Structures are given as C-alpha cells and as structure tokens.
Amino acid sequence: MAELLYRLGKFASRRVGVVIVAWLVVLAVAVGGFLVGFKGLSSSFDIPGTASGAVTDELQQKLPEFSGASGTVVFSTADGSALTAEQRDEIGALVADADDLPDVSAVVDPFETEAQRAEQAAQVADGAARLDAGRTQLDAGQAQLDAGLAQLDAAEAQFGAAQVAPQRAQLEAQQAALTASLDELEQQSTALELGAELLALSDGIRFVSDDGSTALVNVAFSEPRLDLQEESKQAVIDYFEADEIDGVEVAFSTDIAQGVPEVFGVGEVVGLAVAAIVLIVMLGSLLAAALPIVTALVGVAIGVVGSLSFSGLVQMVSVTPVLGVMLGLAVGIDYSLFIINRHRKQLMQGAEVRESIGLANGTAGNAVVFAGATVVVALLALNITGVPFLGLMGTVGAVCVAVAVLIAITLTPALLGLLGERVLGRRARARISPAVPVQGKEVRAMSTLRAVVTLLVTVAALLTIAIPSLSMRLGLPDGSSEPADSASYRAFSLTESEFGAGANGTLLVTATLPEGLTDDEVLEKQVLVAQAIADNDDVTAIAPIAVSDDNRLTAFQVIPAEGPNSVSTEQLVRDLRDLPAIESGIALGVAGQAAINIDISESLQNVLPLYLLVVVGLSLLIMILVFRSILVPLIATGGFILSLFATFGATVAVFQWGWFAQVFGLHSTGPILSFLPVILTGILFGLAMDYQLFLASGMREAYVHGAPARLAVMQGVKAGRAVVTAAGLIMVAVFGGFVFSDATIIRAIGFGLAFGVLIDAFIVRMLLMPALMHLLGTSAWWLPRWLDRILPNVDVEGAALERKHHV
Known part of the structure; x- marks a missing residue:
C-alpha cells in the first residue's frame, strides 16, 4: 500500500492538471446528479416494525382517514383579547377552502367543533329532561292501570270473570304497551347515560381557549408521516399565511413547520475561520493553510451533493447532509494536514519536491488510508442497527469520509506539486538544510x-x-426546542399556555373489539375502554373519534397531563400498553408522538450493544494488524x-x-x-x-x-x-x-x-x-x-x- 501511494503521489505531483481536471469532472457529475435526482428531504424520524407503527398499519386498513400525518395551525390574537366574530368568520373561511391543498384530507373548523360540542351537551340535557318527563308520564299511566286493575278485580269478584273478560283484555294490552314503552325508555336512558359519560370524559378537549383568544385548526393529511412531502407541508403554511387576518397571528406545530435545517450557516463559517487560524499557526504559511480547507470543501461538495442525488430513490432525513458536511470538513482538513505536514518536514531537510510528495503520500497518506478505513467501518456499521434513516446517515457519512481520503491522497499531492517550495514560508525556505536535520530537545x-x-x-x-x-433520557425534539422566534415554538407555547401541556402530546389509542357487536354494544364497549383509560392518573381527557365499518376497531383521542417528552407521558404510554385485556378480546394500541419517541428510543437502545460489538470488533482487528x-x-x-x-x-x-x-x-x-x-x-x-x-x-x-x-x-x-x-x-x-x-x-x-x-x-x-x-x-x-x-x-x-x- 505504501509503495502504491508513493507512486500515486509522484504521479499527481507531475500531472497536476490531469488530477485537478479529473476531480472537477467528478464534481460536475455530482452537481448534475443533484440537479436531476434531488427530490427533497424529510423532517420525520421513524422505525418500521414498532408498536406505534403496527397501530398505524391497522388504521390504514380499517380507518385510513386517521392513519395519515396531522398537524395544528394556531390562530391567536396579537393582544390576547377574544377573537371577534369577524375574525372567527375569516378563520372559518380559510378552513373551508383548505381541503384542496395537496395531500390534505380534512381541516377541522374549531368554532364548528365547539358549536357541535355545545349542541351535543344541550341534546344530552334535553334528552335527560324528556326522559324524565316520559318516565313521569309512564309512571302516571302505570298508576291508572293499577287502579283500573283493582276495580276490575272487585267487579270480577261480584259479577264473575266472564262479565269482565273484555275489559281485562283491554287493560292487559295497555299494560303490555306500557311495559314496552318502559323498556324502550330504559334503552334510551342507557344510551343517553353512556353518551353523557363519554361527553364528560372528553370535557378537557378544547379547540378554542377559555378566554376565546386562541383557536386550534387541525389539519389531517392523507399520507403517513414518512411519506408526506415537505412541499405539502409548505403548501399549508403558505396558504394560511397568504391572507393575513387583521389582529390575528398564525403559527404552526412542528408536524407542519419543522423544516430542513440549513446545511451551512454562520456558525460553520466561524468554525472554518478558527480552523484556518490553527492551520496558519501550525504551518506558518497562508498558502499551506489554505490547501487543507480547499481540498476539504471540494470533498464535501462531491460527497454531500452526490449523496443528495439519490434522495429521489431513498428517503433522507434532514440531518443526513449536515452530518456529511460535519465529517467531510473535519476529516478532510485533518487528513490533508497530515500529508502536508510530513511533506513540509521533509522539504526542511532538503528533500526534492516531487520525491518528498511521493514519500509523504506513502507514509502519512498510508496512515490516512487506515485511519479513514476505521471511520468508514464505524459509519457503515450503522446499517446493522436495522434503522433505515440511521443506516443511510452512516452511509452518507462514510461516503464523505471516503471521498476525503481519496482527495487527500490525490488532490493534495497535486496541489503540493503545483505550489512546489512555496508551501513553505519565506523564513522556512531560508532555513532549508539538507546536511543538518532539525534538532529538538532531548x-x-x-x-x-x-x-x-x-x-x-x-x-x-x-x-x-x-x-x-x-x-x-432519550426522545425526539418537540416544539419547545425550536428557535424562540420560530412559528413552531410559538405554536407549542400558545397551545401549552391556553390548552394545557398535554394538548401538544395527544395520543391516539385504538381498541380491537369482539366480532358481531351491534351499534349499541359498541357504544357500551367504548365507554368501558374510555373509562379504563381515564382511570390512569395522567389522563386529562379522552374522546372516541371513530369506529370501523365492521365494528372491530375503535379509536380514541387521549390528552395526557403533560407534553410529549415528559416523563409522565412516557410512563402513561407504557401503562396503557401494559393494561391487561379489557374484558375478553379487547386489546389496546397506542400511537402518537410520545409513543413514537418511546419506540424509536427503545429500538436504538436495543441495537446499541450489537453495534458496539461489531464496530469495536472490526476496529480491534484493524488495530491489531496495524500495531x-x-x-x-x-x-x-x-x-x-x-x-x-x-x-x-x-x-x-x-x-x-x-x-x-x-x-x-x-x-x-x-x-x-x-x-x-x-x-x-x-x-x-x-x-x-x-x-x-x-x-x-x-x-x-x-x-x-x-x-x-x-x-x-x-x-x-x-x-x-x-x-x-x-x-x-x-x-x-x-x-x-x-x-x-x-x-x-x-x-x-x-x-x-x-x-x-x-x-x-x-x-x-x-x-x-x-x-x-x-x-x-x-x-x-x-x-x-x-x-x-x-x-x-x-x-x-x-x-x-x-x-x-x-x-
């Protein structure tokens, strides 16, 4: 390997133009591939085969309208006053016309929802009043029948049964009708009580704040989280921001507004500036200090842009290219520095330029190849975790490191050949002495x-x-961790302050029901399940939201006491999953952001030991071979x-x-x-x-x-x-x-x-x-x-x- 790298270094130093043009062609191909193949990045993290994923799959089969992604648009008055009737109408008009947005399946009007809730509460109260009135009327009728039967019994004793038989038959028919009415009344009363119980359990769910200043518009998408395009989210943002409502501010939950972070920002520029200062101090020459940065930037451009060309074929999370930039810059600068530093030392001892470049490439470059191989092995091993987005992150990072190694052992020698002795500063060139090696302290x-x-x-x-x-504790970031001036942070903060922390961490709970249930029996099971869920300490409210056509699956919206990343919400998810079967054949499933957080964290914790074993094992073999x-x-x-x-x-x-x-x-x-x-x-x-x-x-x-x-x-x-x-x-x-x-x-x-x-x-x-x-x-x-x-x-x-x- 060392001899091969020596020859490669000398070739690059002689054929500078060929090497530079070759890398420019590679860069052009990467840019062309990016322009053709880049299809956007995802801001969603998920792992197939998890418990929450199984719930989503079941919903896709039986309740597809609830299996897609969802998010919240938060409207609030700028001064904290109640929304006026005009402002409510304008919000309602926006909601009414939003169904045509791409991948949007439904948009819930908060004011209509609250009106329906009030109407349901009024209907329950009215129904209870009518039932009481009906029960009073039937009781009075029963009293009249009882009095009539008593009189009939007295007449029968005096005149005989035959004489009163027609009257008895009439009274018995009336009694049968009255009993049937009582049975129907009891059925209605049971259904009303069940409905009232469900309404009471859902009391904590609100879409308009108590002071009327804030309203939540729920947006449901037809596509699952991982399949939802960023363009569809952005279309929702653009639509609701396009027509400003006077005195009203709009914000969006992270499910909608969490975008792709910038790959290169001010902080990264500052980091590069610090790196440049270190290089200048280390190498003592602006030209020499510029080489590692130039080669690293070329390597990053090729590795990251080339990897993004495949985003149309595989789904990449937003952090993937950023990780590539991090690694590409860091190792790219370092690997080039190792070769340049060795070359400079040899020049100071009087070595001929091209011979020194070849020797530096065969010695320091050889070490760079083995060092890079260790990093590449560690990154590629992320694929054994079985987590697609993590494996892809590792692969892109490994590609960027591999490109950095190739750049270091080819482009760096070429640029060193182009600079010649100018890679040393004037003072350093004046100290070149082939006869006397540099002496240091013993x-x-x-x-x-x-x-x-x-x-x-x-x-x-x-x-x-x-x-x-x-x-x-492990989890995924929520709206509270977004920048303080971002729309998603405002949405999170407003929702928490006006509706409670749990409104940001809504859970979706499903219950599988036995076969052959009637609608009335399904209602009974819903109340049974809802009550079992509500009995948990950290449940604020629960409401049934759907039942499948075959009456085998029912879904509930559950509001926990705290947010999605809180300890109590995580424990609530575990408690709900650990609940024993409710009656026979009723099992619960839990999805939602908190559930997804738990599933991803536990999956990664489970694969970490295997990953460590593989990475450490392979690297130990490499180091035993090297040392x-x-x-x-x-x-x-x-x-x-x-x-x-x-x-x-x-x-x-x-x-x-x-x-x-x-x-x-x-x-x-x-x-x-x-x-x-x-x-x-x-x-x-x-x-x-x-x-x-x-x-x-x-x-x-x-x-x-x-x-x-x-x-x-x-x-x-x-x-x-x-x-x-x-x-x-x-x-x-x-x-x-x-x-x-x-x-x-x-x-x-x-x-x-x-x-x-x-x-x-x-x-x-x-x-x-x-x-x-x-x-x-x-x-x-x-x-x-x-x-x-x-x-x-x-x-x-x-x-x-x-x-x-x-x-």
Whole structure:
C-alpha cells in the first residue's frame, strides 16, 4: 500500500492538471446528479416494525382517514383579547377552502367543533329532561292501570270473570304497551347515560381557549408521516399565511413547520475561520493553510451533493447532509494536514519536491488510508442497527469520509506539486538544510510516578464528567426546542399556555373489539375502554373519534397531563400498553408522538450493544494488524469507552439538565436525541482510533528502531503531538460551529462530537494512553508468535518505504 501511494503521489505531483481536471469532472457529475435526482428531504424520524407503527398499519386498513400525518395551525390574537366574530368568520373561511391543498384530507373548523360540542351537551340535557318527563308520564299511566286493575278485580269478584273478560283484555294490552314503552325508555336512558359519560370524559378537549383568544385548526393529511412531502407541508403554511387576518397571528406545530435545517450557516463559517487560524499557526504559511480547507470543501461538495442525488430513490432525513458536511470538513482538513505536514518536514531537510510528495503520500497518506478505513467501518456499521434513516446517515457519512481520503491522497499531492517550495514560508525556505536535520530537545521517558498520577487523575476526571449519563433520557425534539422566534415554538407555547401541556402530546389509542357487536354494544364497549383509560392518573381527557365499518376497531383521542417528552407521558404510554385485556378480546394500541419517541428510543437502545460489538470488533482487528499488538488496541478501546461516557455525561448536563444552557443559546431542555448515542459512538470511535493511530504508530516506529519501550512512548508523543493537537483543535472548531445551529438536532450532534474529540484527543490520547503505555512497558507490544507469523506486515508508518526511498 505504501509503495502504491508513493507512486500515486509522484504521479499527481507531475500531472497536476490531469488530477485537478479529473476531480472537477467528478464534481460536475455530482452537481448534475443533484440537479436531476434531488427530490427533497424529510423532517420525520421513524422505525418500521414498532408498536406505534403496527397501530398505524391497522388504521390504514380499517380507518385510513386517521392513519395519515396531522398537524395544528394556531390562530391567536396579537393582544390576547377574544377573537371577534369577524375574525372567527375569516378563520372559518380559510378552513373551508383548505381541503384542496395537496395531500390534505380534512381541516377541522374549531368554532364548528365547539358549536357541535355545545349542541351535543344541550341534546344530552334535553334528552335527560324528556326522559324524565316520559318516565313521569309512564309512571302516571302505570298508576291508572293499577287502579283500573283493582276495580276490575272487585267487579270480577261480584259479577264473575266472564262479565269482565273484555275489559281485562283491554287493560292487559295497555299494560303490555306500557311495559314496552318502559323498556324502550330504559334503552334510551342507557344510551343517553353512556353518551353523557363519554361527553364528560372528553370535557378537557378544547379547540378554542377559555378566554376565546386562541383557536386550534387541525389539519389531517392523507399520507403517513414518512411519506408526506415537505412541499405539502409548505403548501399549508403558505396558504394560511397568504391572507393575513387583521389582529390575528398564525403559527404552526412542528408536524407542519419543522423544516430542513440549513446545511451551512454562520456558525460553520466561524468554525472554518478558527480552523484556518490553527492551520496558519501550525504551518506558518497562508498558502499551506489554505490547501487543507480547499481540498476539504471540494470533498464535501462531491460527497454531500452526490449523496443528495439519490434522495429521489431513498428517503433522507434532514440531518443526513449536515452530518456529511460535519465529517467531510473535519476529516478532510485533518487528513490533508497530515500529508502536508510530513511533506513540509521533509522539504526542511532538503528533500526534492516531487520525491518528498511521493514519500509523504506513502507514509502519512498510508496512515490516512487506515485511519479513514476505521471511520468508514464505524459509519457503515450503522446499517446493522436495522434503522433505515440511521443506516443511510452512516452511509452518507462514510461516503464523505471516503471521498476525503481519496482527495487527500490525490488532490493534495497535486496541489503540493503545483505550489512546489512555496508551501513553505519565506523564513522556512531560508532555513532549508539538507546536511543538518532539525534538532529538538532531548526526549526522556516519563517517570513512573507521573504515569500513575496521570492515570488516576484522568480516569477520575472522566468518570466524574460521565456521572450525568446515568440519568440520560432519550426522545425526539418537540416544539419547545425550536428557535424562540420560530412559528413552531410559538405554536407549542400558545397551545401549552391556553390548552394545557398535554394538548401538544395527544395520543391516539385504538381498541380491537369482539366480532358481531351491534351499534349499541359498541357504544357500551367504548365507554368501558374510555373509562379504563381515564382511570390512569395522567389522563386529562379522552374522546372516541371513530369506529370501523365492521365494528372491530375503535379509536380514541387521549390528552395526557403533560407534553410529549415528559416523563409522565412516557410512563402513561407504557401503562396503557401494559393494561391487561379489557374484558375478553379487547386489546389496546397506542400511537402518537410520545409513543413514537418511546419506540424509536427503545429500538436504538436495543441495537446499541450489537453495534458496539461489531464496530469495536472490526476496529480491534484493524488495530491489531496495524500495531501488531494485543494490549495497545485493548487499552485504546478502553480509553474510548471512558471518553464516550464522559461525552454522554456532558451532553446530558447541557441539553437535559440545562447547565450552561445560555452559553449555547438553549432556551429549553429535554431528553437527549434518541439516535445521538449511536451516532456519537460510531463517529467518535472512528475519530479516536485516528488519533490513536497517528500517536501509537510513532511509538511503534521508535520501538522497532531500537528505542526502549518507555522512551519510545515519549518519542512517539513528541513526533505526533503537534499535528494531533492541530488536528484535534480543527475538529473541535468545525464540529463546534454546528453547536450554534438553529436546529436542536444539529446542536446536539455538533456539541457531542466537539466535546468528544476534545476529551479523547487531549485527555485520553495525549495523557491517559502514554501513561498506560509507560506502565505496560515492553509488554505493550506483546503479540503471540503464531499470530505474528500469520499477520501481514502493513507497515502503516512507511518505514520500509523510507528505507527504499531515503530522503
């Protein structure tokens, strides 16, 4: 591999135009594919085969009008006063004409709904009054019949049965009619009582606030959440915002207004600026500092734009391209930096330009290929989770990293060949000396006491930072986490303040009923189920909303006491699912945002151990092959686990507990993004092994060349410390730029990656690992003889190449 990369580097440095044109053609193809194939991104997350998904599938079969996505349009007066009659009429007119919007199946007029509810309540009261009147009338009739029968009995005793037989037959007919009327009255009374009970249970469901200032317009879509196009959501927003109503503000729930976050914003520009400063300080030349950024931007453009070309064939969630940008920029800059840094050192020692480029590509480039392979393996392994959107995110990220590697070992050598010695600043060129190598301070092995203290302090610090991870809750962001000036945040806040927190976390509960029920029996079962659900402490209101044509499935709208991401709502979902069967053959199913959150979180928690096993197992094999050691890969993995849980702890402290929330511009806290632990595990493991590779390979090179094991540790640290420091700072800057994104999802990912790299690169790799390697001494490089014989020598440091092509 090293020899191949050496030749590739020399070829690129000679055929600069060919390489640059080739990459421009690739970029043009990617852009062309994007223009043809890009069909938009989705803001919905879901996993097939979950409990909530099964409920949706059942609804699609029997109650399709309730299986699609839905959202809320919130109308409120600007000054908090009650909506006027004119304003209500204008809202009603908008609602009446909204059915023609794309993929919209129904739009509910809140004022008509409240009027119908009032009418139902009046009908119940009127029915009860009429039943009371009828019962009084029938009681009076029964009293008259009883008196008539008494008189008839007296006449029969005096004149005989034959004489009064016609009168008795008449009275008995009247009694039969009266009894039938009483039975019918009782049936009506039962139905009325059941209806009144359901009406009472639904009392907490409102579409117009008590003060009349706010109204909720429910929009039902014909397509499920995952199939609903962003264009259809945007059409709803455009329609309701087009005709402004004087004195009325309009906002939209996240189901409608949660759009696609911007891929590149101000924060990312600031991150790149910080990275540029680090590069200038590290390389001492503006031209040299510009190269890694230019190559990284080209790689990101090709990887992300090319991946988006397939959005018409596979559904991509909105965060997918952002993750590609994050990784493409970070590793693209770092990988190019490693090669440039090696080339500059060789030039300073008097090497010929093209020979130095080839050698740098065969040594540092070889390490880049293995480091990139580790990251790609970790990202592609996301596909084994069985979560489609997560696997696709990993695949796109892996593509961007692979492109970054290819750019680093081809375009970087070409640009270095174009610049020649100008990659060094004037002062550096003046110091070029082929005869005298650059001398540095003599390296000494650290003391054992220092190693022990470093080990104890770093482990204690990491474990302390990890403590908050013990209380981690997983979920998906709701409207409360949206930007404070966004329409979705206003909708969430208004709904919570005017209708209660639970109105933002409505649950859809289904009940399967026995076969052969009449309409009256279905009503009885509905009341039975509704009462069983209402008996749970955290249920505010419940209302039946539909019954299937075969009377086998009924659906209920349930309003919990708190919002979709609250602990109580999550527990309510679990409690409802755990309820024993109500009577025989009645089973409940639960869907809704809170239920989906739970299903996604639990699914990801279940696959995380398998994912860790596969990623760590494959990466351990790669590291055993590279380092020819058993213990080095094991302690590298152990250090990663410490840094990973410290990252989890810091993320929980900021995004769930609210520590330093103002610093990061957070106005609310909530559960941690459900797929964040898996994403962080895969990406951070790959990046951690990158730094482990660049530091430990230097240690191994020194050890193989005869340095004592403990001295080799510090020689390796000295050789790689500067470039790893710069690379770590660059990654922290790039990832940190995304912390200030408007989208909470992007903020959490950016923070987790930035903090994880900071902890792993500067504490684990540069403090903890050297201390452990020192304490292990020669045993760190132990490898069974039988394994040593069968393992190929990959020579990731390029030692053999250096001997063959001595600078």
